Structure formats: structure tokens, C-alpha cells
Amino acid sequence: MKKDSFSEWIKRFSYHLKMRNYSPRTIKSYEDGIKRFGHYMWIRRNKGEDDIEAYWTDRKNAENDTKIEVSPVFVNDFLLFISLQNNYKPATLQRIISSLSSFYRFCYAQGAVEANPMIGIDRPKIKEKEIRYLKHNQVLKLLESIQDERDRLIIRTIYATGVRVSELCGIDIENIDFEDHTIRVKGKGGKIRTVFIDDETLDEIEKYSGGKIEGPLFTGQLGKNISPRTVQYIFNKYAPKGITPHKIRHSYASELYKRSKNLRVVQENLGHSSIQTTEIYLHTDVDERKEVYNRFFPLSESGK
Secondary structure (H helix, E strand, O other), X not given: OOOOEXXXXXXXXXXXXXXXXXXXXXXXXXXXXXXXXHHHHHHHHHOOHHHHHHHHOOHHHOOOOOEOOOXXXXXXXXXXXXXXXXXXXXXXXXXXXXXXXXXXXHHHHOOOOOOOOOOOOOOOOOOOOOOXXXXXXXXXXXXXXXXXXXXXXXXXXXXXXXXXXXXXXXXXXXXXXXXXXXXXXXXXXXXXXXXXXXXXXXXXXXHHHOOOOOOEOOEOHHHOEOOHHHHHHHHHHHOOOOOOHHHHHHHHHHHHHHXXXXXXXXXXXXXXXXXXXXXXXXXXXXXXXXXXXXXXXXXXXXXX
């Protein structure tokens, strides 16, 4: 195996991601994207440009034993090639580009390549989808409609704290500070962060827990922590169609930003490593937009 090959450096990059506490799922996604490009370069260098499509279908015997040093033109050719394949959507291309960008930043920092070929590579535009979420009064109406104490509290806790489903399921009683109104949760990559919780939700948690001082807050089978699948079932049972736990987390982020205008706090509360990730959760309220328009646009009545 060549020391400067994709096969070798993919292993090193994966180890680097593990050391940074990336999840196994994320690491696999990165590896898949890089391996596709490595296979493309192997075919091009060993079989010729005209035979890429013929060898591309043989993914089971994909070769990656070829040099990682490439020029931007090869990256662009690769992206053009896979974009013409029927099963490669813009979102898939975005993931592959992100994987290659991280990979080559790492390789350049390690001195494995003389230049980063990903600089200046264009990213495909993805048509923005309208993300449906509930406003504050709609969440309250949803909670009022649920009679089951546990189910109602599960949804309320997600909205009150903005936690992910996996984080909610992992909450133990000892993680809750009833005096400080905080909960310690384990996020992606095992990172621990503190989230805040309001008085009323905390009172409901204290009542629901029945004086327990340790163990799972929400229990599932055999007394263990509730599973994400059970939480999803609860949402399917009570919430409007299309409203998932993630959408309630989205509602939390939107409402907190709407009232605080503090993007950094929203980012930290959600446990996002990048503020760009947080930005997709934010919405400018229609009433707020209308007020700004009426106040400042010169043709509006109050702006004249």
C-alpha cells in the first residue's frame, strides 16, 4: 500500500475524526464520500477516462490505492461525473464536497499534499425547503391536548430545553439540578453541555419523578432509559402530521432567537459546533417583517 494513497490517508483521517469525538455515523459518511473520489481517481489513472463509467458500477471491488495529490480540475470532473448519475442528488453532492474539503484540509495540514484542491470548488445549489415548525402558542395547544402525564412532559421537556431526542432519552434524575434550574445532557460525540429549564416544566418533572434521586427520568422497557423510537411513536400519536421531535427543537430555537436576538446563545444551547448550523433554524417573524417594512420602506405609509 502506498504511503501517499487514499487507502492510507483515509485511515489516518478517520482516526483524526475519532480523536475529535465525531460520531461513527458521521465518520462513515465522510469515509464513503472520500472513497468514491479515490475510486474515481484510481479508475482514471489506471483504466483511462473513457472507461470510468464501466468500472464505476463495480463498487464491490473499488480500488483506492492511488495518490491523494490531485489538481482542482480532477475534483470538478469528478463532481460533474457523479452529478450526471441518476442517484446523486444535490444534497449528496454537498455531503461529498464537505467530506473532501475536510479531508484535504487535514492532508494539507499534515504535509501530505502541496496544495488543497478544494479551494474555490463550487458547491451545488440546493433548493431550500420550507421547514414546518410550531409557534409558541401552537406548542402550548399541543401540550394542552395531551392527557397522558409522561407523554406530555416528554414533548414539553424537548420544547423547554431544545434537546435532541437522544439527549432527552439519556437524561437521568441525577443530571438535573433542581435548585439551579439546569440539566446536564450528553450531546453528539459524547460532549456534555448544560441546558436551562423553566420553573413550571421543572415542577412537573419533580412531580413526575416521584421523589427519585437517581435513575432514568423517562423509563422504557426493563426500567432502562426510554428509546428514541418510543419518543417518535409519541409524536406520531399526538402531534400534527410532519411535526417531529426535531421540529419542536426547531420551534425552541426560533422562539428563543426571536425574543433574544442572540444567535450565539441559541447556538450554545442547541449544542451546535458551527453557528452556520444554527442559522437554518431561524426565522424572521412575518409580523416583525411587516413592522420593519412599514417603518422603513419609503413607499409604505409610515415610511414616507
